[in-house]
Amino acid sequence: MKKIAWTLIVAGLLSASAWSAEPGASAYKLAQQHVLGGGGGWDYVTLDAPTHRLFIARDDRVMVVDANSGRLVQEIPGMKHVHGVALVSELHRAYASNGHGNDISVIDLDTLKVLSHIPVSGKDPDAIIYEPATRYVLAMNGDSNNVSTIDPVKNRELATIALDGNPEFATSDGQGNVYVNIEDKGELAHIDIKAGKVLHTWPLAPCEGPTGLALDSANKRLFSVCANGWMIVTDATDGHQVAKIAVGKEPDAATYDSQTHTVFSSSREGVLNVIHQDSADKYTKLADVPTMKSARTMALDTAADKIYLVGAKVAQKGKPVRGFTLLVVAGH
Template sequence: MHHHFRTTCKLIVLGAGLSWLVLKPVHTTAKGTSPLVAQPPMEVPNSSGGFDYMLFDARGNRVYASHPGAGRLTMLSVKDNRITEYDTDGRVNGIAIDYSGNRFYAAGGNQKVVIFDYKTMNKLGEIPLPGNADDIVFDPDNRTLYVTHDDGTELWTVDVDHQKVTGNIAIAGAPEYIEYDAATHRLYQNIKTANEVQVIDPATNTVVATWSTEPVESPHGQALDAKRGWLFFAGEGKAGVIDIKTGKLISSVSFGSGYVDQIAFDTGLKRLYCACGNGYLAVLQETSTGLKLLGNVEDHRGSHTLAVDPHTHTVWVCYGDRTHSYLQAFHAE
């Protein structure tokens, strides 16, 4: 099949003719100020439809967002505020970077891994998958891409150098976000149907531990404080933290109703951000004993993923409908 590769390198600044929602904090911090301040949204040119996972690339100073509603991958160059979209030949969800191989990977409902050149973002090829994918993560040590089977009960292992699926790993239920920790050389996989995190050893590609996320149910979002060895997760209106040295729950906190999809941890501010699908961002502070809620900040309904810039502490979200799609920044206060 011939693949049409489309790029659009144009920033559209919203003017007086296009209205946007002025966001106000739902709840505030003890000082009476919002922990995040919304900036004007930026429209993705000639694009529409919903987004999925986001990724902030600190090395390239780029914001990536999978855009399954448009069958594309969206990229924002923070340096010059330029938005570009790339054809992914169908819906993609998970995204990952292979710096040493100069590759960028995207996979999802198109049942394939789409490979891009990281520097140029030229499309290099595709790897067929046995079914629909969701999240993905790259292990640079064994050069394996781990791909979650969307609503399945396994992960697929993909040899990116030979561009083929090499096997699968059985897990306890439907997977959501997967996290790789270089320090422990372990993969942490949320299992939304079992309220668990399963620990995978990439050396053997087997599950070596299972930890309960209770009282957090349907864990979707996941993030890691690698320096401290704390694993954060969030689900239906709650977030929790597990000590990866012991597998024990340290604390949990409630922040309201609504499901959480993706979360992100700012290592500098020690803040955890949770994207809730019902129109707000939950902002939590890491403390010596766990997590505490700083406040809920109004977001756009349906915006369920996010990414954070560790240098500027900017939080990025994305959202779209049948006619338009947007990226938006929130500045930390």
């Protein structure tokens, strides 16, 4: 990466009362810190909401943590520079992308054991998501500029979809439309997964290095966060830019809470930006919540109104990771 779950809500017209015309001061604050420890870098954080478990990609393993207590439940070994985990609840399976293995580890969600590996033809599978309309698992291949479509029932790669640059995080509207940030081009691609082709590629200027991506399904708004400190809001119907908001530099995740109309961006600078969606095209910065330097990835729990981030006290390039920590930011 350089995962987050979106919530599909009923589409329709929003009444004026659905929006907070005058959002108050943010009530989000750093509420808890749980030192997990262990060596190695990390990437995406994925929440399995029904079981309250967090899956944290930690290079050669996946850490499984109880989100309520911050307790390490188990570590799943055998990964090869793992980037992220996609959950397929109906199959009781998780799919972990191995960047250095060019394959996907299949994990049993009941036993937390690796069942098998699915080779992909792309190089460096990074961000990984589940697309419910097609029931495919999608891996963004960072070094081959394409997307692998994987059938989790047949346990194999079906095809690849070519992109014009390096794919970063992706999100789905649940109807077969998938959107993916193109990191090296500063673009956003719209893919029809059922047809297996790119429909549009939209510019994100002044964005440089788009990474995290979130979707407001009801209002068809996409939120791309960028290395140079911008959040770009894009209309998912035609690709036109509707807003840009300053955020922390070097973010790696964005997420959207459809219940509170709040957008979040987490950055390596150690700040969680909290932004209120006043309307589909208007946004107000509520707060910059201090977290921890390097805490650039996160997962949102809408039911608990909590954001889970991970970072380390020592995380400089070339130095061993020390003090790896789960941080919990709580809302109202």
